[in-house]
Amino acid sequence: MTLPAFPADFLWGVATAGHQNEGDNVDSDTWFLENVTPTVFQDRSGRATNGWELWESDLDLVAGMGLNAYRFSVEWARIEPVEGEFSEEALSHYEALVDGCRARGLAPIVTFNHFTSPHWFARRGAWLDPEAPALFARYCGVVMDRLGDRIELAVTFNEPDLPEMLTWAHLPEFVVELERATLAAASHAAGVERYRAGNVMLREDFAGMRVGMTAAHREAKAAIKARRADLPVGLSLAMVDDVAGPGGEATRDRKRAEVYDHWLELARDDDFVGVQNYEQIVYGPDGQLPPEPGATINGMGTPVEPDSLRGAVEYAYSVAGVPILVSEHGVGTEDDTVRAGFIEPSLVGLKAAMDAGVPVLGYCHWTLMDNFEWIFGYGPKLGLHSVDRETFERTPKPSAGVYAGLVRGARGL
Numbered sequence: 001m002t003l004p005a006f007p008a009d010f011l012w013g014v015a016t017a018g019h020q021n022e023g024d025n026v027d028s029d030t031w032f033l034e035n036v037t038p039t040v041f042q043d044r045s046g047r048a049t050n051g052w053e054l055w056e057s058d059l060d061l062v063a064g065m066g067l068n069a070y071r072f073s074v075e076w077a078r079i080e081p082v083e084g085e086f087s088e089e090a091l092s093h094y095e096a097l098v099d100g101c102r103a104r105g106l107a108p109i110v111t112f113n114h115f116t117s118p119h120w121f122a123r124r125g126a127w128l129d130p131e132a133p134a135l136f137a138r139y140c141g142v143v144m145d146r147l148g149d150r151i152e153l154a155v156t157f158n159e160p161d162l163p164e165m166l167t168w169a170h171l172p173e174f175v176v177e178l179e180r181a182t183l184a185a186a187s188h189a190a191g192v193e194r195y196r197a198g199n200v201m202l203r204e205d206f207a208g209m210r211v212g213m214t215a216a217h218r219e220a221k222a223a224i225k226a227r228r229a230d231l232p233v234g235l236s237l238a239m240v241d242d243v244a245g246p247g248g249e250a251t252r253d254r255k256r257a258e259v260y261d262h263w264l265e266l267a268r269d270d271d272f273v274g275v276q277n278y279e280q281i282v283y284g285p286d287g288q289l290p291p292e293p294g295a296t297i298n299g300m301g302t303p304v305e306p307d308s309l310r311g312a313v314e315y316a317y318s319v320a321g322v323p324i325l326v327s328e329h330g331v332g333t334e335d336d337t338v339r340a341g342f343i344e345p346s347l348v349g350l351k352a353a354m355d356a357g358v359p360v361l362g363y364c365h366w367t368l369m370d371n372f373e374w375i376f377g378y379g380p381k382l383g384l385h386s387v388d389r390e391t392f393e394r395t396p397k398p399s400a401g402v403y404a405g406l407v408r409g410a411r412g413l
Contacts, residue, residue, distance in 0.1 A: 001344050001402065002352045002412045011107055011362025012407045013069030014062055014384065015328050017114040017158070018078075019056075020371040021051035028077035029122035029197040030115065030374075036185040038202060040178040042411065043377025050371055050392040055097055061385065062368065065106035065404035066413050069152065070106040071327060071364045073114035076139050083120045086142055095147045095385060107152035109327070109364065111236070112140050114158040115199040115374070122186075126196035126211030128205060137219035144227040153361070154231055155274055155327065156220045159238040160213045163201040164259045169300075170288075175375075176203075182219060199374055214266060220320075221270070232361075236274025236327040237263050240281050241311035242297070255283075256315070264319035266333030273320045273362055274327030280308035299332030299380050306342055310349035313358055323359040326350065328366035332380045337401040339384075344406055365403060369394055 019025045024047060034041040051058060062070050078090040101108040110313050113136070117126060126132065140156070148154075159165075186195040201209060221233045237260060244252040267273035282289045295303040313324050331342050339381045347363065354360050370383035378389070384400035388395070407413075 001406055001409070003344065003347055003406055004007065006351060006354075006410050007154075008296050008356050011069035011109070011152070011325075011364075012067045012412075013071055013107070013109065013362060013364040014067060014368040015071040015109075015364040015366045016051070016073075016368050016371070017111070018073040018075040019045060019048070019114070019116045020367075020373070021369075022075065023047035023050050023052055025116065027119055028075065028116045029119055029126070029195075030191070030199065030219075031077075032119050032122065032195075033182055033186055033197060033200055036182060036189050037179060038181050040175065040182045041377065042379065043372070045372045047392075048372050049387050052093070053187065054086050054392060056100060058261060058368065058394070059097075059100050059104055059106065061396075062106060065400060066408040066411060067404075068105055068107060068411070069109055069362055069364065070101050071109035071111065071155075073158070074109035074143055075116060076113060076136075077116060077118040077195055079143065080139055083118070086409075087383050091146045094106035094143070098147045098309070102136045102150055106387065109149065109153045109155065109325075110143075110151045111155040111158050112136075112143065113156065113198070117198060119190075120174050122195050122197050123190050123192045124192050126198060127209045128194070129212070130392035132212045133215040133219040136216040137223040140220040141223040143357060144224055148158040148228050148231065149223065153272070153325065154224050154233045155236050156217045156224075156233065157213060159180055159236060160210070160217075161198070161259050162238045162261050163206055163209070165238050165240070167203070168255055168259065173231060210262065211369045215309040216229060216307065217266065234267060234270040234274055234322070234325065236261065236276055236317070236325070238276050238281055239316060241277060241305070241308035241315075243282045243311065244404050245281055245284045245289055246284045248283030248289075251283040251285075251287060259304035261319060264316060267320040267322055270322055271306075272323040272325050273316055274325045275316045276366070277309050277312040277326070278328075278332070280311060282307040296338055298338075300409055304331055304333070304338055304342060306345035307349045309346045311351045311354045313350060313360065314356070317358045325361045326363040328364060330382045332364040336397040336399050339397070340402045343399065347406065359397055364374050
């Protein structure tokens with residue numbers, strides 16, 4: 001397997017997230033929501049993949065694959081577990097993580113908010129709180145003061161468009177009702193009128209949350225740039241490759257307008273925009289079309305379509321007009337042969353988009369290892385490595401070798 005020639009400075013990486021990997025994120029909103037009754041979360045995160053302790057050997061896995069970039073998130077709840085009090089232990093940990101990346105030839109791509117926030121912030125109403133943007137910018141400034149001189153790219157928010165996207169995902173109504181019940185239970189348990197979070201959101205809050213996160217992105221970017229003007233800053237968006245079949249143009253365009261376009265237009269003032277793509281959906285005059293007979297289906301119930309990455313990247317660039325970082329891309333499946341066969345044609349399609357004029361900074365596969373997938377718990381499998389839930393031993397899947405081989409060939413290693 002070989003790839004067409006990519007630029008010499010192209011970033012080849014994997015992506016992970018703090019709460020999904022580190023474990024024991026006890027001061028976070030998500031931890032609190034996992035542990036109320038009722039809860040929409042199928043599992044509690046617990047020790048996750050024990051990444052807080054195993055970070056050095058995890059970096060060795062990344063470097064051992066021949067990659068040159070690693071995307072991870074810093075956890076606001078660890079860094080500021082109590083409002084206005086910043087943890088020296090957490091800051092030292094993330095500083096060591098950044099230095100560990102650099103020592104292994106990995107460019108650190110740092111996400112400042114990957115869905116989770118501190119418990120105290122959720123008690124204030126999260127992004128509905130008028131002070132939220134300033135509080136987020138203060139935290140970003142503290143992180144930058146400690147390690148910002150050594151990171152490669154800064155991602156303020158991970159998938160702020162996901163709540164709107166999920167309204168198109170045909171989730172059962174009981175899930176929506178359980179989300180409401182979870183937040184009601186959390187509000188009661190926390191002794192506040194409205195406990196709110198970034199990854200369990202009520203529809204009536206969408207507009208206010210979007211306003212808050214938009215302002216927070218701008219203020220955070222200003223805080224980051226004030227400390228390092230040359231550091232590229234952007235945000236990452238969940239993006240399906242939405243395709244119009246015969247008569248489906250109006251539905252496709254309505255989805256794009258509802259889900260992506262606000263954020264893509266905001267990104268016009270940024271240095272890049274992250275694209276996170278997992279599927280292609282085809283629309284007809286009456287909505288989403290079913291898979292073709294015999295199609296290979298992913299964990300979302302849609303066909304596995306490697307060309308979806310090209311389509312999502314091209315649309316993002318057509319609106320935002322700034323360079324693209326593929327900040328996540330993968331496939332949810334128990335069958336790793338599907339994943340192993342999915343990577344090369346996806347990257348060929350990405351290169352075709354680049355050859356057609358789309359500037360792409362790099363590609364990060366989601367994810368390094370099977371982990372905690374939010375409300376779905378430990379069921380979905382998207383990792384290049386499996387993880388023993390008792391010992392936390394990481395075992396490479398064939399797809400890890402496939403990706404490593406493709407990257408080594410592309411990098412001439």
